[in-house]
Each structure stands twice: as structure tokens, then as C-alpha cells.
Amino acid sequence: MDEQLIAIVGAGVMGTGISTLVVGAGLPVVLVDVDQGVLERATTAIANGLRHAQLTGALPPGRTPGELRTTLSLSDVAAADVVIEAVTELPDQKAQVLSAVSALVRPATPLISNTSGIPIDEMAAWVKNPDDLIGTHFMNPAYLISMVEVIRGPQTADRTVESVLSLLTRIGRRAVVVHDAPGFVTSRLLHPMINDAAQVVRAGTATVEDVDTLMQGCLGHPTGPLRTADLIGIDNLVDALEALYARTGDERCRPSELLLEKVRRGELGRKSGRGFYNYSEAQS
Amino acid sequence: MTPEQQTEKAPFDTDAVVDEITRFVAEQTRTTPDVDQDLFTTGIANSMFAMQLVVFLEQAYRVTVAGPDLQLSNFRTIKSMAALVGRLQAESAADSDV
Numbered sequence: 001m002d003e004q005l006i007a008i009v010g011a012g013v014m015g016t017g018i019s020t021l022v023v024g025a026g027l028p029v030v031l032v033d034v035d036q037g038v039l040e041r042a043t044t045a046i047a048n049g050l051r052h053a054q055l056t057g058a059l060p061p062g063r064t065p066g067e068l069r070t071t072l073s074l075s076d077v078a079a080a081d082v083v084i085e086a087v088t089e090l091p092d093q094k095a096q097v098l099s100a101v102s103a104l105v106r107p108a109t110p111l112i113s114n115t116s117g118i119p120i121d122e123m124a125a126w127v128k129n130p131d132d133l134i135g136t137h138f139m140n141p142a143y144l145i146s147m148v149e150v151i152r153g154p155q156t157a158d159r160t161v162e163s164v165l166s167l168l169t170r171i172g173r174r175a176v177v178v179h180d181a182p183g184f185v186t187s188r189l190l191h192p193m194i195n196d197a198a199q200v201v202r203a204g205t206a207t208v209e210d211v212d213t214l215m216q217g218c219l220g221h222p223t224g225p226l227r228t229a230d231l232i233g234i235d236n237l238v239d240a241l242e243a244l245y246a247r248t249g250d251e252r253c254r255p256s257e258l259l260l261e262k263v264r265r266g267e268l269g270r271k272s273g274r275g276f277y278n279y280s281e282a283q284s
Numbered sequence: 285m286t287p288e289q290q291t292e293k294a295p296f297d298t299d300a301v302v303d304e305i306t307r308f309v310a311e312q313t314r315t316t317p318d319v320d321q322d323l324f325t326t327g328i329a330n331s332m333f334a335m336q337l338v339v340f341l342e343q344a345y346r347v348t349v350a351g352p353d354l355q356l357s358n359f360r361t362i363k364s365m366a367a368l369v370g371r372l373q374a375e376s377a378a379d380s381d382v
Contacts (some may be wrong), residue, residue: 024338048335048339050339051336051338051350051354052331052334054354054355055335055338055354055355055356055359056331056334056356057355057356058331123358141332144331209314222330223330223332231332279336
């Protein structure tokens with residue numbers, strides 16, 4: 001049987017990480033973006049990601065990576081068996097891309113939106129077949145973290161859930177399926193906590209390092225919330241917090257002035273070399 | 285002495301490389317480990333930092349870590365990293381002699 005072709009739209013941090021995961025599992029990927037420079041950087045990042053996955057034993061040993069093709073043409077998604085949309089977490093951009101993709105694919109092709117918190121049922125209004133639409137929330141880096149949150153919208157069909165779970169199993173991920181809500185489970189819990197951590201630092205209660213060290217040492221958090229913010233990307237985190245705040249009205253989701261200031265200064269986390277921490281140029 | 289200057293001098297100076305790697309780990313993690321200390325089990329390094337170590341060694345010592353060498357056991361301690369660099373440089377020197 002031929003392997004499924006996976007189309008991934010958006011070659012930012014998440015699209016790149018998911019592409020690494022999928023080709024690393026041996027499946028072919030067509031990666032779409034509107035910017036050739038972004039696609040070239042993504043190609044390098046995917047090669048580095050595959051090495052990173054091998055280094056940490058996250059890739060199945062001895063498997064030949066799937067073919068990676070990059071393209072500027074969205075219409076290349078037409079041939080895909082599954083489409084994963086991973087564009088910036090801004091509703092207007094998601095709406096534009098999802099609507100265009102849903103007009104291009106064959107009927108009953110699962111259309112996955114990778115999102116950290118936009119409700120799937122909001123996105124359902126933008127697509128031709130809402131029963132084909134489903135959400136995933138991959139963590140960064142997608143090729144190292146084996147758990148994936150899967151979000152089933154009220155209109156998502158059973159067959160869509162089944163095909164996506166089967167794809168996730170094929171690429172070595174474990175999934176937990178949850179219902180639709182702003183921020184689902186992981187972002188609804190994590191994002192306000194990171195925001196609070198930034199407020200704690202801003203108030204002068206503790207340093208960045210001490211906040212992370214306490215959360216690691218006392219509460220078993222693997223990296224600490226502020227290192228996690230750097231990994232997510234502080235700009236993305238602010239977008240996700242705004243989206244959560246707009247939908248829940250929870251004051252804990254209103255982005256901390258410290259986060260906003262970092263975004264203004266271009267201190268976006270690992271991807272820009274500086275966030276709450278400094279990262280050497282020797283970056284993966 | 286910078287790592288770049290180091291690579292131009294023979295023979296391979298293990299002590300200097302150990303010092304340089306120690307300095308890099310200390311700068312990045314704010315912890316100065318012993319040369320034999322397992323950086324991963326003692327919580328100094330994690331899977332993200334592992335790749336930074338690879339890229340650091342490749343850039344500083346002009347080596348390529350690939351294939352079976354690309355495994356965590358080579359990066360567990362500062363000593364094992366220095367040994368890897370020494371071996372890769374010796375192999376590439378042998379290749380260029382041919």
C-alpha cells in the first residue's frame with residue numbers, strides 16, 4: 001500500500017516541527033508556505049530536527065525518512081490524503097487558509113488545524129465540509145514530544161477522528177481526544193500559568209531562573225514555565241493569550257506587560273536567540 | 285585561545301578542549317559540572333540542550349557528528365565529548381592525508 005501523502009501548510013516553528021516528525025516516521029510531506037525564504041530555512045531546520053530526533057532516540061531506528069517537497073503553491077495540497085494547517089494563530093489567517101484548502105481537497109480528506117486554542121467550531125464556519133475538520137495541538141518540538149492533544153469539534157465526523165488517530169499512531173504519537181473549548185485543556189491551564197510567572201518576575205518576587213527552578217524542583221515541571229515560554233515563542237504565546245482572553249474574559253489570560261515588552265523588543269524566545277533566557281548562536 | 289585557533293594546532297590538546305566545553309556548558313546552564321559528571325541524569329542538560337552541544341562542537345572544532353556518532357552517549361559527559369572531538373578530528377586528518 002502506498003504511504004499517505006501529508007500536506008502541511010505553514011512552515012513556521014510548528015509546521016517545521018510537524019514536518020520533521022512526519023518525514024522522520026517515513027511518510028512523504030508536501031510543505032507549503034507563501035515565502036521561499038521561509039521554506040529554505042524550514043528545509044534546513046527539518047534536516048537539523050531529524051538529527052536532533054536521532055540524537056535523542058526519538059526516531060524509529062533504521063527508517064528512511066519520507067520525501068520532503070516544499071512549494072509556494074497552495075493548490076499542491078489537492079493530492080494530499082491529510083492536510084495539516086499550521087499557519088500563525090491569527091483567526092483571519094487561519095480563516096483564509098482553511099477556506100482555500102477546503103475548496104482544493106477531495107471530499108472526506110481530513111483537514112487538521114494545528115492550534116493552541118482557537119475553538120474548532122469557530123473554524124468550522126470557514127470550511128466547506130465541517131465534518132472533515134478536526135484540531136490538534138502538537139507541542140514544540142513536535143518530533144520530540146510524543147503526546148498530542150486532539151480536539152473534536154461538535155461537527156467533526158467519527159471517520160475524521162478515526163483517520164487522524166490512525167495517522168498519529170502511524171507517526172508514533174499518543175493522543176488524547178478532548179472536546180472543544182477556548183484553549184482546550186493544555187493551553188487553558190498552561191498559558192495563564194506562564195502569564196502569571198511573567199507577572200511574578202515583573203513584580204520582583206523572584207528572578208526568571210528562580211521561578212523556573214522552583215517549578216521544576218518543587219512541582220515537577222520539566223523545564224519551568226518561562227523556559228517553556230521561550231520554547232513556544234513569546235509572540236505566539238501573546239497571540240494565544242489574547243485569543244483566550246477574548247473568549248473567556250479571564251483576567252489571568254490578559255497578556256502581562258512583561259510579555260508585551262519582550263515582543264516589542266523582538267525578544268521572542270529560542271527562535272530569536274533571546275527571550276527570558278539568552279541562547280547561543282549554536283542553536284538547533 | 286578560541287576554539288578556531290585550537291583546531292589549527294597539532295597535536296590535539298584534550299585539556300584545552302575539556303576547558304572550552306566546560307566553559308560553554310557553564311555559560312549556557314550556569315552550572316559548572318565535573319568532567320565525568322553525567323549532564324543528563326544530573327539535570328544539567330536536557331533533550332533541547334543536547335542539540336546545542338552538537339552544534340557547538342561542530343562549529344567550534346569543524347567536525348561533523350553524523351550516523352552512529354549522533355547518539356546521546358557521546359554527549360553525556362564533558363570527557364566523552366572531548367574524546368568524540370579528538371576522534372573525529374583524527375579521522376578527518378587521516379582522510380585529508382590520503
